[in-house]
Amino acid sequence: MSNNGNEKHVKVLVLGSGPAGLAAALYAARAELAPVVLTGMQLGGQAALTHVIENYPGFPKGVGGAELGELFQKQAEYFGAKVEFDTAHEVDFSQRPYIVKTDSGEYKADTLIISTGANSIHLGVPGEVEMTGRGVSYCATCDGWFFKNKKVVVVGGGDSAFEEALFLTRYASSVTLIHRREEFRAGAILQRRAKEHPKMNFILNTVITEAVTGDKLETLKLKNVKTGEESTFETDGLFIFIGHSPNTDMFKGKLEMSDLGYLKVNDKMETSVPGVYAAGEAADPHFKQVITSAGMGAAAAIQATHFLEAESA
Numbered sequence: 001m002s003n004n005g006n007e008k009h010v011k012v013l014v015l016g017s018g019p020a021g022l023a024a025a026l027y028a029a030r031a032e033l034a035p036v037v038l039t040g041m042q043l044g045g046q047a048a049l050t051h052v053i054e055n056y057p058g059f060p061k062g063v064g065g066a067e068l069g070e071l072f073q074k075q076a077e078y079f080g081a082k083v084e085f086d087t088a089h090e091v092d093f094s095q096r097p098y099i100v101k102t103d104s105g106e107y108k109a110d111t112l113i114i115s116t117g118a119n120s121i122h123l124g125v126p127g128e129v130e131m132t133g134r135g136v137s138y139c140a141t142c143d144g145w146f147f148k149n150k151k152v153v154v155v156g157g158g159d160s161a162f163e164e165a166l167f168l169t170r171y172a173s174s175v176t177l178i179h180r181r182e183e184f185r186a187g188a189i190l191q192r193r194a195k196e197h198p199k200m201n202f203i204l205n206t207v208i209t210e211a212v213t214g215d216k217l218e219t220l221k222l223k224n225v226k227t228g229e230e231s232t233f234e235t236d237g238l239f240i241f242i243g244h245s246p247n248t249d250m251f252k253g254k255l256e257m258s259d260l261g262y263l264k265v266n267d268k269m270e271t272s273v274p275g276v277y278a279a280g281e282a283a284d285p286h287f288k289q290v291i292t293s294a295g296m297g298a299a300a301a302i303q304a305t306h307f308l309e310a311e312s313a
Contacts, residue, residue, distance in 0.1 A: 018045020019278025135217025
């Protein structure tokens with residue numbers, strides 16, 4: 001890595017330190033390309049916020065999300081990857097090497113692997129923003145401990161909503177899962193566990209219309225989407241797991257993306273700009289699993305390696 005003041009030149013620059021970014025770094029490091037990973041705001045990505053990951057192969061009894069991220073990072077670093085606590089906020093693809101501006105300076109990158117992940121989608125109801133940190137949360141692993149022996153509500157119907165709801169039963173006296181539809185999307189095993197759990201309750205066909213503000217969260221306003229009937233529900237906590245939106249704003253107008261903001265890639269993880277690859281949830285609206293993100297990261301790094309080899313041939 002050549003370093004001229006605050007400008008650093010690297011062969012492979014990886015944006016994001018979740019499973020996709022760290023798997024990409026591992027493969028690029030083993031190809032002796034000395035990749036640099038910019039961690040972004042969340043070291044280990046969303047996976048690190050998950051209490052236990054039960055479906056990553058090689059861990060029969062599950063593995064902590066933060067622990068798995070740490071193992072990914074150690075392995076990448078062992079082979080020569082460099083992980084920098086830094087965040088990119090601007091890219092220039094008009095010339096090569098590509099320019100990436102960060103909090104600490106500027107990188108020039110021969111190839112770029114974008115694994116910037118996704119962020120929790122907000123409900124968008126009155127009181128939600130004001131109550132964040134005072135009863136409203138998007139991370140059970142981070143905040144569950146604060147709700148010992150208290151009543152909490154979880155919103156959502158997918159795997160993450162069920163995983164987080166079951167995690168919250170460790171602390172809360174009751175966990176009520178509210179879902180706007182009649183059916184859940186979560187996997188059968190998770191649904192069965194939740195329905196059999198004595199602390200779990202369910203309210204279906206219902207949306208939250210307001211988190212009533214005060215010193216802390218005390219009441220939610222609910223509306224039944226079928227009958228239109230409105231009600232109030234007392235709770236100490238509201239955990240929101242209704243999906244994610246990709247962190248791709250800085251690539252708008254620079255890379256092709258879907259209407260929902262996911263980066264478009266082909267089967268080789270190539271974006272619309274040569275030498276720029278994308279992996280993980282920034283480019284994956286479908287699977288959103290640790291294993292698929294890691295696989296995409298590995299594929300992106302293999303492709304970046306081929307790209308650099310072809311250039312130097």
